[in-house]
Amino acid sequence: MKIAGCGAHVNAEAAQRQPNRANSPLAVRGCADLESHRDQGVVGRVNETGVIVVGVVLNIEGKREPASIQDLIDLTAADMGRVNELILSKAGSDVEMIPEVANHLISSGGKRLRPMLTLAAAQMFGYAGEGHVKLATAVEFMHTATLLHDDVVDESALRRGKKTARMIWGNQASVLVGDFLLGQAFRMMVEVGSLEALDILSSAASIIAEGEVMQLAAAKNLETTEDEHFAVIKAKTAALFSAAAEVGPVIALASRTDRAALRSYGMNLGLAFQLIDDALDYGGSSKDLGKNVGDDFREGKVTLPVILAYRRGTKAERTFWKRAIEENVADDAGLEKAIGLMTRHGAIADTIGRARHFGEIARDALAPLEATPQKSALIDVIDFCISRVN
Amino acid sequence: MKIAGCGAHVNAEAAQRQPNRANSPLAVRGCADLESHRDQGVVGRVNETGVIVVGVVLNIEGKREPASIQDLIDLTAADMGRVNELILSKAGSDVEMIPEVANHLISSGGKRLRPMLTLAAAQMFGYAGEGHVKLATAVEFMHTATLLHDDVVDESALRRGKKTARMIWGNQASVLVGDFLLGQAFRMMVEVGSLEALDILSSAASIIAEGEVMQLAAAKNLETTEDEHFAVIKAKTAALFSAAAEVGPVIALASRTDRAALRSYGMNLGLAFQLIDDALDYGGSSKDLGKNVGDDFREGKVTLPVILAYRRGTKAERTFWKRAIEENVADDAGLEKAIGLMTRHGAIADTIGRARHFGEIARDALAPLEATPQKSALIDVIDFCISRVN
Numbered sequence: 001m002k003i004a005g006c007g008a009h010v011n012a013e014a015a016q017r018q019p020n021r022a023n024s025p026l027a028v029r030g031c032a033d034l035e036s037h038r039d040q041g042v043v044g045r046v047n048e049t050g051v052i053v054v055g056v057v058l059n060i061e062g063k064r065e066p067a068s069i070q071d072l073i074d075l076t077a078a079d080m081g082r083v084n085e086l087i088l089s090k091a092g093s094d095v096e097m098i099p100e101v102a103n104h105l106i107s108s109g110g111k112r113l114r115p116m117l118t119l120a121a122a123q124m125f126g127y128a129g130e131g132h133v134k135l136a137t138a139v140e141f142m143h144t145a146t147l148l149h150d151d152v153v154d155e156s157a158l159r160r161g162k163k164t165a166r167m168i169w170g171n172q173a174s175v176l177v178g179d180f181l182l183g184q185a186f187r188m189m190v191e192v193g194s195l196e197a198l199d200i201l202s203s204a205a206s207i208i209a210e211g212e213v214m215q216l217a218a219a220k221n222l223e224t225t226e227d228e229h230f231a232v233i234k235a236k237t238a239a240l241f242s243a244a245a246e247v248g249p250v251i252a253l254a255s256r257t258d259r260a261a262l263r264s265y266g267m268n269l270g271l272a273f274q275l276i277d278d279a280l281d282y283g284g285s286s287k288d289l290g291k292n293v294g295d296d297f298r299e300g301k302v303t304l305p306v307i308l309a310y311r312r313g314t315k316a317e318r319t320f321w322k323r324a325i326e327e328n329v330a331d332d333a334g335l336e337k338a339i340g341l342m343t344r345h346g347a348i349a350d351t352i353g354r355a356r357h358f359g360e361i362a363r364d365a366l367a368p369l370e371a372t373p374q375k376s377a378l379i380d381v382i383d384f385c386i387s388r389v390n
Numbered sequence: 391m392k393i394a395g396c397g398a399h400v401n402a403e404a405a406q407r408q409p410n411r412a413n414s415p416l417a418v419r420g421c422a423d424l425e426s427h428r429d430q431g432v433v434g435r436v437n438e439t440g441v442i443v444v445g446v447v448l449n450i451e452g453k454r455e456p457a458s459i460q461d462l463i464d465l466t467a468a469d470m471g472r473v474n475e476l477i478l479s480k481a482g483s484d485v486e487m488i489p490e491v492a493n494h495l496i497s498s499g500g501k502r503l504r505p506m507l508t509l510a511a512a513q514m515f516g517y518a519g520e521g522h523v524k525l526a527t528a529v530e531f532m533h534t535a536t537l538l539h540d541d542v543v544d545e546s547a548l549r550r551g552k553k554t555a556r557m558i559w560g561n562q563a564s565v566l567v568g569d570f571l572l573g574q575a576f577r578m579m580v581e582v583g584s585l586e587a588l589d590i591l592s593s594a595a596s597i598i599a600e601g602e603v604m605q606l607a608a609a610k611n612l613e614t615t616e617d618e619h620f621a622v623i624k625a626k627t628a629a630l631f632s633a634a635a636e637v638g639p640v641i642a643l644a645s646r647t648d649r650a651a652l653r654s655y656g657m658n659l660g661l662a663f664q665l666i667d668d669a670l671d672y673g674g675s676s677k678d679l680g681k682n683v684g685d686d687f688r689e690g691k692v693t694l695p696v697i698l699a700y701r702r703g704t705k706a707e708r709t710f711w712k713r714a715i716e717e718n719v720a721d722d723a724g725l726e727k728a729i730g731l732m733t734r735h736g737a738i739a740d741t742i743g744r745a746r747h748f749g750e751i752a753r754d755a756l757a758p759l760e761a762t763p764q765k766s767a768l769i770d771v772i773d774f775c776i777s778r779v780n
Contacts, residue, residue: 095604149569152542153562172543175565176602179539182569183596186576190588198580198588206573212566214485 067383069113075377076119079133083115086137090184101165101177105144108160113381114244115140117269121248121262124374131192131251138201139244141185146208146240148178153216154299197247204243211235220326222310222318224302230271238270245269245378261365265378268362273385275355278303279348280389282339294335300328304354308347309338317341352389359386457773459503465767466509469523473505476527480574491555491567495534498550503771504634505530507659511638511652514764521582521641528591529634531575536598536630538568543606544689587637594633601625610716612700612708614692620661628660635659635768651755655768658752663775665745668693669738670779672729684725690718694744698737699728707731742779749776 073080091102115136122132150156151164152171158164166174182205189198215232218224245266249258281296282305296303302325310321324330324338342348359382369375463470481492505526512522540546541554542561548554556564572595579588605622608614635656639648671686672695686693692715700711714720714728732738749772759765 093600093603095600095607097603097607098600149565152565171561172606173603175539175542176599176606179572180596180599180603182572183592183599186592187589187596190585190592193585195580195583195585199577202573202576202580206570206577209566209570209573210483210485210488213483213487213563213570216562216566217485217487 067380067387069111069116069377069381069384071373071377071380072116072120075123075373076116079119079123079136080112080116082133083112083119083136083140086133086188087140090137090141090188091181093180097169097173098177098180101148101169101173102144102181104162104165104168105147105159106140108162110143110160112140114143114240117241117244117266117378117381118248120374120377121245122252123248124262124369124372124378125249125252125254125258127248127252129251131194131197132248134188134192135197135201135247135251136244138185138188139240139247141181141188142201142205142208143240145178145181145185146212148174148181150212153212156299192251194247194251196250200243200246200250204239207235207239211237211239218302220300220302220328222302222306222321222325224307226304226307226311229302229304229307233271233274234267237274238267241270241273242266258369261369264365265362268358268365269382269385271358272355272362272382275304275351275358276385276388279305279351279355281305282342282348283389294330294332297324297335297338298330300325300330304351305342305347306338308350309342309345312345312347313341352386355386359383457770457777459501459506459767459771459774461763461767461770462506462510465513465763466506469509469513469526470502470506472523473502473509473526473530476523476578477530480527480531480578481571483570487559487563488567488570491538491559491563492534492571494552494555494558495537495549496530498552500533500550502530504533504630507631507634507656507768507771508638510764510767511635512642513638514652514759514762514768515639515642515644515648517638517642519641521584521587522638524578524582525587525591525637525641526634528575528578529630529637531571531578532591532595532598533630535568535571535575536602538564538571540602543602546689582641584637584641586640590633590636590640594629597625597629601627601629608692610690610692610718612692612696612711612715614697616694616697616701619692619694619697623661623664624657627664628657631660631663632656648759651759654755655752658748658755659772659775661748662745662752662772665694665741665748666775666778669695669741669745671695672732672738673779684720684722687714687725687728688720690715690720694741695732695737696728698740699732699735702735702737703731742776745776749773 087106088103091106092099118136118139119132122135147159148165151159151166152174156164157167164174165177169177186202189201211232211234215236218228218232242263243266246259246263249255249262278296281293281303283293297306306321306325310318313321320334320337320341324334330338339348362382363379366375366378477496478493481496482489508526508529509522512525537549538555541549541556542564546554547557554564555567559567576592579591582588601622601624605626608618608622632653633656636649636653639645639652668686671683671693673683687696696711696715700708703711710724710727710731714724720728729738752772753769756765756768
């Protein structure tokens with residue numbers, strides 16, 4: 001592994017042990033443990049093939065090159081090949097409509113971040129079996145099932161720029177194929193045979209659904225507190241990230257401490273991920289999301305930027321928000337005004353700030369763990385998520 | 391246990407071993423092994439409290455008193471009390487809408503036949519733990535989740551004579567609360583800790599969804615063959631009966647043979663149950679179903695009575711069926727005509743005949759098992775299902 005340009009670290013492990021790492025004043029390009037320079041907005045690592053991968057996270061002061069999940073992709077490439085095969089095989093059925101609907105969504109260009117978390121987390125603790133591939137596939141199926149049901153619940157017409165399954169095959173097929181994928185996910189978990197992993201993932205399934213109902217019940221309620229909103233996204237998004245990360249050390253028979261570290265990493269990464277997603281809906285590049293700026297606004301969704309702008313707004317502004325969200329009078333002029341109010345009250349910047357907060361917790365959750373390429377790649381994911389706002 | 395009035399059987403076990411039992415010429419009221427008199431249309435048993443419960447199954451020659459599931463109810467009463475408590479507790483959530491929606495359906499007067507099968511099947515093999523209560527609850531939750539999703543898929547307004555959840559809380563809540571109950575079902579199964587039971591029930595979850603999609607894909611297709619139709623109802627209805635019955639011996643660590651017996655019993659009982667349900671939609675008493683005669687017809691469902699009448703019909707009759715089912719022109723006059731055509735072609739009688747066929751297989755599946763009150767009660771269930779047509 002070639003390392004150049006960073007005088008502070010002889011190797012990644014030494015860097016890891018350096019207690020005051022956040023204060024390193026040194027040059028960073030080409031450093032193998034760029035984690036130590038995170039306060040400078042820089043992340044990166046030398047990957048398997050010796051290529052230096054450097055990413056720079058968003059910095060409030062200015063734009064830099066975005067962080068990358070390339071290391072995670074490289075580390076999990078071989079396993080992901082098997083996950084993709086298993087996805088095709090387990091989404092298969094003699095009932096033609098099932099693979100049609102499932103593949104429509106599966107092939108629609110998601111990053112498959114969640115299964116990669118499972119694979120990397122298992123590798124990190126030296127897991128040598130086959131179970132991680134099945135669990136990663138199960139995690140992706142749980143996610144896909146949720147998306148199919150979500151589109152029905154939200155009456156969405158588009159996802160990632162493509163027509164949703166419900167627009168092509170109807171709500172019925174979306175509900176039932178979602179149920180099928182969930183059933184297949186559980187079958188794969190059962191095949192792995194770890195009751196602990198089953199416990200984690202089946203609990204996540206309940207919690208996700210509970211979070212979705214919570215969101216439905218709070219829909220269009222502008223009085224939702226920030227805490228209530230965090231409870232919703234923790235359940236509907238972060239719980240699966242958390243479970244995806246935790247089952248890795250679980251099947252690798254890692255210690256309770258290591259399990260807790262990955263669980264906490266996943267939960268906080270998931271929170272950061274969702275908050276950035278919500279911020280992106282009111283600005284930033286949309287190419288990564290496949291959704292357009294203003295989608296949430298047009299659907300009258302109460303996300304954190306809206307909650308903050310509403311709470312901080314004048315009486316007149318609140319009347320605007322009520323009309324836009326509760327009565328769903330949300331046209332382009334309304335969107336422009338909404339972004340204006342958010343900017344005035346720092347609602348988008350503070351949403352990103354909250355995301356950074358959770359990102360920091362995710363990073364510190366992994367801090368005590370031994371330096372490994374997987375650890376470094378998982379940290380890159382945090383920076384990648386946050387750097388999506390540019 | 392007091393036995394009177396049947397000279398053939400000193401006790402139930404002796405009766406069980408009697409090879410030519412179907413030909414017993416003797417009086418039957420009060421016999422503890424009335425199974426032996428089934429060709430006379432009689433079923434019954436002396437229950438725990440010494441009360442003689444006698445039921446008479448439908449006989450093509452004439453109407454008799456219907457068979458009863460009272461023995462099953464009595465045998466499982468204590469356990470069902472705990473199942474009902476667990477249902478309330480596991481359908482609970484801080485998210486108010488969840489118990490509201492769940493309890494609407496749970497309290498709407500279903501017979502809870504499936505969880506009783508699990509309990510009786512576990513008792514039958516001397517199971518002494520707590521797992522059967524959890525598995526029975528999980529089975530009921532799987533069933534409830536399916537009903538919630540079914541109502542969305544079928545766009546149903548009524549179930550068991552009450553407004554469906556989707557009419558009160560919307561499709562969204564029905565989809566999501568269904569998902570929540572499914573998640574809770576898996577958590578309970580995981581708590582029981584039997585990987586075999588988990589395998590059986592998670593496979594059933596996939597198969598049920600697959601069956602529902604199969605039904606959706608075949609919807610309004612009058613050319614559906616009888617075999618294709620059996621494949622649908624085997625998946626969407628019988629698979630859960632089968633799994634519900636099989637997990638009993640599984641957690642009781644019964645032999646493979648015993649497991650296979652209960653699996654086969656459940657599968658064939660489920661087929662008989664569904665076919666009788668489909669026959670009832672074109673006649674018979676509706677008080678038991680909470681659905682009105684003609685519901686399936688008005689929804690354009692292709693059930694076995696329709697399939698048989700269509701296949702056996704003249705060209706003109708087929709035109710009628712196409713208009714009624716495919717174009718959904720199904721008014722009261724149409725229903726009257728449909729029942730007339732079915733009667734002419736023996737479609738309802740033969741649907742009942744097919745149900746009897748599966749009922750016989752279910753009965754023979756249990757035949758080699760030792761005589762127990764549970765065995766007798768499970769046989770009563772077959773007769774009860776079929777006797778619903780009167």
